[in-house]
Amino acid sequence: MIYTFLITETGVDPAGGKMKKTIVFGMAAFLVCSSTIFAWGSKKTAKADPNAPVTLTVWCWDPNFNIYAMNEAAKIYNRTKPNVKINVVETPWADLQQKLITSLSAKKTDSLPDIILCQDNAIQKNMMNYPKAFLPVNGKVDLSKFAQFKVGYGEMNKKNYSVPFDNGATCTFLRKDIIEKAGLKVEDFNDITWDRFLELGKIVKAKTGTALISYVGNEPDLIMIMLQSAGTWLFDQQGNPYIADNDVLKKAVSTYAEMIKAGVCLTVTDWNAYIASINNGTVASAINGCWLVGSISAVKEQAGDWTIVNTPRMGNVKNAVNYSNQGGSSWMVMANSKNADTAMDFLNRTFAGSKELYNTILPSSGAIATWGPAADADAYNQPVAFFGNQKIYTAIVEYSKHIPQVKYGVFNYEARDAVGVAMTKIIAGTSVDAALKEAQKNVEFQMGY
Amino acid sequence: MAGKKTLEMKYKNAGWCFVMPAAILIFVLSFYPMVRAFFLSLQSGLANNLHFSGLRNYIRLFQDEKFLASVRNVFIYLVFQVPVMLFLALILASILNDKKLKCKGLFRTMVFLPCATALVSSALIFKSLFALDGIVNTWLLSLGILAEPKNWLQDPVWAKIIIIITITWRWTGYNTVFFLAGLQNIQTSIYEAARIDGASSAQSFFRITLPLLKPVILLTAVMSTNGTLQLFDEVQNLTAGGPGNETLTISQYIYKLSFVYNPQFGYAAAVSYMILIMVAILSFIQIKVGDKN
Numbered sequence A: 001m002i003y004t005f006l007i008t009e010t011g012v013d014p015a016g017g018k019m020k021k022t023i024v025f026g027m028a029a030f031l032v033c034s035s036t037i038f039a040w041g042s043k044k045t046a047k048a049d050p051n052a053p054v055t056l057t058v059w060c061w062d063p064n065f066n067i068y069a070m071n072e073a074a075k076i077y078n079r080t081k082p083n084v085k086i087n088v089v090e091t092p093w094a095d096l097q098q099k100l101i102t103s104l105s106a107k108k109t110d111s112l113p114d115i116i117l118c119q120d121n122a123i124q125k126n127m128m129n130y131p132k133a134f135l136p137v138n139g140k141v142d143l144s145k146f147a148q149f150k151v152g153y154g155e156m157n158k159k160n161y162s163v164p165f166d167n168g169a170t171c172t173f174l175r176k177d178i179i180e181k182a183g184l185k186v187e188d189f190n191d192i193t194w195d196r197f198l199e200l201g202k203i204v205k206a207k208t209g210t211a212l213i214s215y216v217g218n219e220p221d222l223i224m225i226m227l228q229s230a231g232t233w234l235f236d237q238q239g240n241p242y243i244a245d246n247d248v249l250k251k252a253v254s255t256y257a258e259m260i261k262a263g264v265c266l267t268v269t270d271w272n273a274y275i276a277s278i279n280n281g282t283v284a285s286a287i288n289g290c291w292l293v294g295s296i297s298a299v300k301e302q303a304g305d306w307t308i309v310n311t312p313r314m315g316n317v318k319n320a321v322n323y324s325n326q327g328g329s330s331w332m333v334m335a336n337s338k339n340a341d342t343a344m345d346f347l348n349r350t351f352a353g354s355k356e357l358y359n360t361i362l363p364s365s366g367a368i369a370t371w372g373p374a375a376d377a378d379a380y381n382q383p384v385a386f387f388g389n390q391k392i393y394t395a396i397v398e399y400s401k402h403i404p405q406v407k408y409g410v411f412n413y414e415a416r417d418a419v420g421v422a423m424t425k426i427i428a429g430t431s432v433d434a435a436l437k438e439a440q441k442n443v444e445f446q447m448g449y
Numbered sequence B: 001m002a003g004k005k006t007l008e009m010k011y012k013n014a015g016w017c018f019v020m021p022a023a024i025l026i027f028v029l030s031f032y033p034m035v036r037a038f039f040l041s042l043q044s045g046l047a048n049n050l051h052f053s054g055l056r057n058y059i060r061l062f063q064d065e066k067f068l069a070s071v072r073n074v075f076i077y078l079v080f081q082v083p084v085m086l087f088l089a090l091i092l093a094s095i096l097n098d099k100k101l102k103c104k105g106l107f108r109t110m111v112f113l114p115c116a117t118a119l120v121s122s123a124l125i126f127k128s129l130f131a132l133d134g135i136v137n138t139w140l141l142s143l144g145i146l147a148e149p150k151n152w153l154q155d156p157v158w159a160k161i162i163i164i165i166t167i168t169w170r171w172t173g174y175n176t177v178f179f180l181a182g183l184q185n186i187q188t189s190i191y192e193a194a195r196i197d198g199a200s201s202a203q204s205f206f207r208i209t210l211p212l213l214k215p216v217i218l219l220t221a222v223m224s225t226n227g228t229l230q231l232f233d234e235v236q237n238l239t240a241g242g243p244g245n246e247t248l249t250i251s252q253y254i255y256k257l258s259f260v261y262n263p264q265f266g267y268a269a270a271v272s273y274m275i276l277i278m279v280a281i282l283s284f285i286q287i288k289v290g291d292k293n
Helices: A002-010 A016-041 A066-080 A093-105 A120-129 A148-154 A176-181 A194-208 A221-229 A247-261 A271-279 A290-297 A340-349 A355-365 A372-376 A392-400 A412-428 A432-447 B002-040 B056-061 B065-096 B104-116 B119-129 B135-142 B156-184 B188-196 B201-212 B214-229 B233-238 B250-260 B265-290
Strands: A054-060 A084-090 A115-119 A170-175 A213-216 A265-268 A285-289 A306-309 A329-333
Touching (some): A054 A066, A066 A084, A066 A340, A066 A355, A084 A340, A093 A120, A093 B250, A115 A340, A120 A148, A170 A290, A176 A194, A194 A247, A213 A221, A213 A271, A221 A285, A221 A412, A247 A265, A265 A271, A271 A290, A285 A290, A290 A392, A355 A372, A412 A432, A412 B250, A432 B065, B002 B265, B056 B265, B065 B104, B065 B156, B065 B214, B065 B250, B104 B156, B119 B135, B119 B156, B119 B233, B156 B214, B188 B201, B214 B265, B250 B265
Parallel strands (some): A054 A084, A213 A265
Antiparallel strands (some): A115 A329, A170 A285
16 A cells, blocks of 8 residues: 555656646535535525425334324325425434434534434433423423323423323233143233243243243343333432332342343344344243334234233332333424424324324334323224234223333433443342442443533 | 756645645544544533533543443453454465465455455344354254353353454455565565575565565554454444443444433543544554564
8 A cells, every 4th residue: 555655656747737726626616516515404495374385304213113103194184284294204213313412412403303203211311401402392282181101201391392102011922822832821921920920931941942031131121111110210209320229120130130040031132133032933922012013913924823911010019010111202393493383283183183093003003002082993992813813902002001100311321221231240140239239330420420 | 957946846736736635634524523522522511511621531431430341342352353363364365475376366355355345244244143043053053062052142251252253254354455465575586595595484484474574564453453442333233232341342332422321422522532542552552563663
């Protein structure tokens, strides 16, 4: 490389004058071009006429789920407001968060959309860090008919900044055929404790050689499910980390570690491997948010093999119930939107007001509403063939009524990560107390910015 | 006299013109952000609520277990991966440089081919090889070496080894090309003379090839060190830093600080400056050790 460079340097044309002009011209052209491109981005058009065409840009992910739902909502809204075009841009969650933070930090908001979909886990964080970036929906979108635990995620200073979308109520998805091979019945898994679940897992493992459940190794999702089912979280009411002295967490972590050590729970490297382990029969069950219905139903040959029951609860823990929440997301209207009122009206008439919408999207995407009236829609009371004609949606809507409300807090991701690291240490042999003490210290460190 | 001077000036101007576009781009896109990043690294706070805090971020680094874990991981990769890779590359280059070797073009292509693979693809290939139901487990099970499938990437030690194997597979060919270019600049007459004097091929490798390749070895060592300290894609796709913090790299931590956690841009900038300082120190040592002149 060095040699070639020397050779080209000695080969310079002595008539450099002409060359210089060309280069200067080229660079000027480059600068002009780039500034025109940047200028395009910031061009604005003002609109006053209510029937003038309006375009609302929406960022969300998953073509079979969120994007599909948004497009269906657009069709319904267009019947009354044909002038509003909903432009859905597919943006995976990690990219969305990255673009959002970059634009808001650079105070360059004209590249941002009008509506975003936000993971419930991240709403508090985004609102606190960029309080002026989102608009309160109070008075514009009717939130009264949504499940209250879900509305709470988007609350800041008595105002609400998010319109709930999909349900994250957890359920136990069971492979009927495998557990029956182990001599167990579906009812054995309903309304049980985690200790009982572990025992049943040992039976399944001994009789069939199959692990009962799997999780992504780096993500402490199961711990989060356990915590919320007992109405507690990694932070206390004042927002201080509540890890080292959290007895519920200690119990959750110990149970999880025990399940892994007994071979009842498999840990896999990533989400794809997780779905694969469920789809190819490596495990006999999955406990996660009800949005997993879509991924499970993807394997048509397993029709009739699956069934759902409620989530195990934590034994001997006050207020612990058989219901929890995992994942889920909500719509947020951006303050940079030039058509914020239209965006609010759109959400109010569709996601917060259209039974038809939820009735349409449920059968084809499995997106279960957190909007109360949707539960009377026909689709919710139909038996589902894949799940042996069980009325799973009726069951899930019922589960979601009992989910304890918790506040995820601003430093949720830091705390999740720290608990995940503690989990790895506990499995490797560190004591629960020592590992959680360290996790507490690490979260406090991140909060001491 | 005057004519000669203008010719010389023209000559110099031409040189500047060639250098300027690249220089301006490097300055605007690289040096300016670097200076801004340094000022950013002196500020603390979340998102845009930053305030000047002096060297506080740099002091915090040494109390940050996650940062220290990432530095430790990166140095493990560095110490095991770079020497192994450069040694392999040297051997491959020597073989490919052999005059008697047939199908040279084919072998050269084969050695260089991994380099044409995108970083993410190579990581995904190795991930599927070492998956729970991957080909490695299937083989080891059928050979009776393992009793039940091993969860390679969830094991702290094996995860590191697989990352090292992946990087080595991906980058050995790249370094081989540098060595090949270096080898072709060594006169064959030197080897012939050595052979007449009765030197074995091992002797001529260690006494002739290695010393004459020193500048190229230095270049590849500095480049590989630099690359390893900034490792991101491979680890992100293979293990995402897990299990726990066991494979986390410094660049991944910067990403987490900026986009996964509450954005702490000042602190993230301080972490990235630590990479710069480490690269500078290591390159300095390598140049001092490698180049005695």
